[in-house]
Amino acid sequence: MEFLRPATWDEALAAKAENPSALPISGGTDVMVELNFDRHRPAALLDLNRISELTEWESGVYEGQEGEVIRLGAAVPYARITRELARQLPGLALAGNTVGSPQIRNRGSVGGNLGGASPAGDAHPALLAAGRDVFVEAASVRGTRLIAIDDFYVGVKRNSLEPDELIRAVRIPVADGPQQFSKIGTRNAMVIAVCAFGFALHPRSGTVGTGIGSAAPTPRRAVAAEEFLADELAERNLWATAG
Amino acid sequence: MRVTFNANGRQVEADDVWEGESLLFLLRERLGLPGSKNACEQGECGSCTVYLDGAPVCSCLVAAGQVQGREVRTVEGLADAETGLDPVQQAFIDAGAVQCGFCTPGLLVQTHDLLAREPQPSDNDIREALSGNLCRCTGYEKIMDAVRLASARTCSTSEVSQ
Numbered sequence: 001m002e003f004l005r006p007a008t009w010d011e012a013l014a015a016k017a018e019n020p021s022a023l024p025i026s027g028g029t030d031v032m033v034e035l036n037f038d039r040h041r042p043a044a045l046l047d048l049n050r051i052s053e054l055t056e057w058e059s060g061v062y063e064g065q066e067g068e069v070i071r072l073g074a075a076v077p078y079a080r081i082t083r084e085l086a087r088q089l090p091g092l093a094l095a096g097n098t099v100g101s102p103q104i105r106n107r108g109s110v111g112g113n114l115g116g117a118s119p120a121g122d123a124h125p126a127l128l129a130a131g132r133d134v135f136v137e138a139a140s141v142r143g144t145r146l147i148a149i150d151d152f153y154v155g156v157k158r159n160s161l162e163p164d165e166l167i168r169a170v171r172i173p174v175a176d177g178p179q180q181f182s183k184i185g186t187r188n189a190m191v192i193a194v195c196a197f198g199f200a201l202h203p204r205s206g207t208v209g210t211g212i213g214s215a216a217p218t219p220r221r222a223v224a225a226e227e228f229l230a231d232e233l234a235e236r237n238l239w240a241t242a243g
Numbered sequence: 244m245r246v247t248f249n250a251n252g253r254q255v256e257a258d259d260v261w262e263g264e265s266l267l268f269l270l271r272e273r274l275g276l277p278g279s280k281n282a283c284e285q286g287e288c289g290s291c292t293v294y295l296d297g298a299p300v301c302s303c304l305v306a307a308g309q310v311q312g313r314e315v316r317t318v319e320g321l322a323d324a325e326t327g328l329d330p331v332q333q334a335f336i337d338a339g340a341v342q343c344g345f346c347t348p349g350l351l352v353q354t355h356d357l358l359a360r361e362p363q364p365s366d367n368d369i370r371e372a373l374s375g376n377l378c379r380c381t382g383y384e385k386i387m388d389a390v391r392l393a394s395a396r397t398c399s400t401s402e403v404s405q
Contacts, residue, residue: 003244003262003308025306029286032304035263036284045262049309101375102353104286106298
């Protein structure tokens with residue numbers, strides 16, 4: 001096995017282009033379990049820990065997204081999302097606070113959840129609920145493309161990344177209404193979701209966001225419920241009065 | 244591959260490290276630091292908790308190569324050569340929070356971090372902070388006592404020294 005340790009993002013992209021089968025590792029909370037139990041023996045590990053911009057987030061305005069957007073570096077650990085972004089991304093912060101244990105939340109990240117694309121990943125319901133204009137930045141030596149969150153998950157543990165692509169960041173609109181996240185497991189802490197649900201109201205666009213985890217081959221939204229609720233709120237004029 | 248890093252304040256180096264090896268294996272089997280315990284190897288039990296650059300993590304889920312040039316502090320690094328056991332360690336002994344002892348190293352590191360961030364944690368804070376550390380002997384009550392005791396002692400000491 002090879003252990004690739006790029007020092008910069010450009011080096012990481014070059015390494016991934018040269019070794020498309022290399023498995024990216026950041027927090028290691030999923031990848032190392034596979035290795036420890038010998039379930040998976042990749043030709044190479046691509047360590048992203050030295051690339052500091054992956055652990056940064058910034059706020060800005062981006063084309064194709066309305067209002068303020070958080071560009072969340074792929075490796076920002078859940079502990080920091082909950083600590084630093086609870087106001088801007090309340091749904092994701094709540095979801096992040098249910099990931100594993102404090103030790104896991106110090107390492108695990110949204111980029112890892114997206115890379116693994118497990119239907120049980122806690123971030124997915126919150127990302128889906130945050131809106132159809134959530135985008136994953138997929139980067140390669142060929143350039144960067146934005147993948148809409150609805151197009152990202154394609155099967156059990158499969159996503160729409162090309163073999164030479166790495167996840168740089170996720171662009172998530174700042175909440176313009178209330179958001180919630182809930183998860184059912186066999187006990188309170190340290191649990192993989194039996195089912196998870198993310199929910200967001202978007203008064204600015206008069207839409208409702210949902211995300212269901214662990215209930216289908218991919219995380220998915222409840223489209224009929226979103227439309228029903230958005231119409232009901234509009235009909236009763238509750239969007240304007242905020243309930 | 245060769246991995247060089249700082250373990251408990253001292254530069255250490257290991258050769259012929261397998262690329263898929265965990266930090267836990269590196270500490271225990273190559274560097275003579277067996278304090279961190281290997282139980283579940285999947286981040287469920289917390290027995291292998293160490294500080295990595297100041298944040299508690301499961302060392303079984305960190306690839307050995309990822310600690311190159313970084314700082315690791317294990318349970319062996321909690322005690323001070325001159326002042327002796329850390330107050331958290333002493334409190335675990337005095338409160339009877341150690342039975343078989345297998346989970347203890349992880350609990351000590353995690354409690355050490357909790358009290359550094361929150362010197363006077365509520366019972367809820369303690370339960371939340373220790374939710375990733377499994378103990379099958381004590382039923383946790385003595386561990387709760389130990390954390391409260393360490394907190395009380397640390398706070399009263401710092402009041403005196405002020």
